Amino acid sequence: MTLVPFVRARGGDEVRVRLDADERGLLTDLVGQLLGLLEKGDEGDPALARLLPAAYRDDDEATAEFRRFTADDLTRRKVENGRAVLAGLDEPGTSLDRAAQQSWLRTLNDLRLTLGERLGVTTEGVAPSDDPQLRAMGHVFDWLGYLQEALLRSLPRR
Amino acid sequence: MSPTLDDTRTGTEADPRLLTSPDTPWVTLVWDDPVNLMTYVTHVFETYFGFGRAEAKRLMMRVHTEGRAVVATGNREAMERHVEAMHDYGLWATLSKEDEA
Numbered sequence: 001m002t003l004v005p006f007v008r009a010r011g012g013d014e015v016r017v018r019l020d021a022d023e024r025g026l027l028t029d030l031v032g033q034l035l036g037l038l039e040k041g042d043e044g045d046p047a048l049a050r051l052l053p054a055a056y057r058d059d060d061e062a063t064a065e066f067r068r069f070t071a072d073d074l075t076r077r078k079v080e081n082g083r084a085v086l087a088g089l090d091e092p093g094t095s096l097d098r099a100a101q102q103s104w105l106r107t108l109n110d111l112r113l114t115l116g117e118r119l120g121v122t123t124e125g126v127a128p129s130d131d132p133q134l135r136a137m138g139h140v141f142d143w144l145g146y147l148q149e150a151l152l153r154s155l156p157r158r
Numbered sequence: 159m160s161p162t163l164d165d166t167r168t169g170t171e172a173d174p175r176l177l178t179s180p181d182t183p184w185v186t187l188v189w190d191d192p193v194n195l196m197t198y199v200t201h202v203f204e205t206y207f208g209f210g211r212a213e214a215k216r217l218m219m220r221v222h223t224e225g226r227a228v229v230a231t232g233n234r235e236a237m238e239r240h241v242e243a244m245h246d247y248g249l250w251a252t253l254s255k256e257d258e259a
Contacts, residue, residue, distance in 0.1 A: 050250075055241045057252050070242050077246055109198060109248040116193035123192045125160070145160065145195060152197050 005147055006154040013156045014095040024089045030111050035082045038075050047117040081107045108148040115141045159196045159222045183256040186230040186240040190221050191250045202247045
């Protein structure tokens with residue numbers, strides 16, 4: 001695994017992605033799944049409900065109205081962010097400008113929200129499991145958190 | 159929120175409702191969530207609302223320890239825009255009337 005996945009040159013704004021081919025392949029696969037969920041997901045899917053949460057806590061009518069006016073745009077922006085990430089994964093050493101940095105941060109977060117929902121993550125973190133597939137998903141969830149944290153640390157000051 | 163290496167607690171300081179306008183009774187609330195990283199939530203408060211690092215961290219800690227925090231106050235349309243922006247970032251945010259929050 002790459003030790004420092006995101007590096008910013010001193011004094012510069014751009015952040016260089018330093019993921020190896022396997023890591024880029026895994027991320028490409030995950031983002032592709034996220035785009036599938038956003039574009040063709042089942043409305044009742046709890047992961048989709050977490051990506052497009054209710055805007056009002058105790059007002060279903062206002063929540064439905066808010067969703068009617070915002071859900072398509074929110075979904076489109078999330079899809080655009082995911083596509084921007086995919087564009088940076090084709091080859092090694094892509095440089096991310098400030099806009100791409102935000103797309104990466106948000107997409108990494110959307111991936112963690114989705115996986116977190118699938119894994120039933122609580123404040124205690126990922127629950128231990130005997131199921132090898134769930135264990136593998138738990139490792140991926142932790143890795144995505146590590147990437148997001150590393151990207152945050154590499155960002156230029158505002 | 160998930161604890162991170164940057165988990166520095168800060169004391170209580172000024173009132174968080176920096177965007178308060180007295181005759182506009184709606185608020186934007188951000189709720190605690192087991193997935194979002196503390197450093198990420200702080201980053202969002204800094205970059206979107208323009209809070210300084212210390213204030214952003216203080217609000218983030220309020221979300222983490224009290225389960226939620228008021229991050230903005232204003233008219234309903236402005237709060238809906240904030241909530242939509244928070245959902246863009248993946249934060250769990252709602253709006254409500256200030257006296258019902």
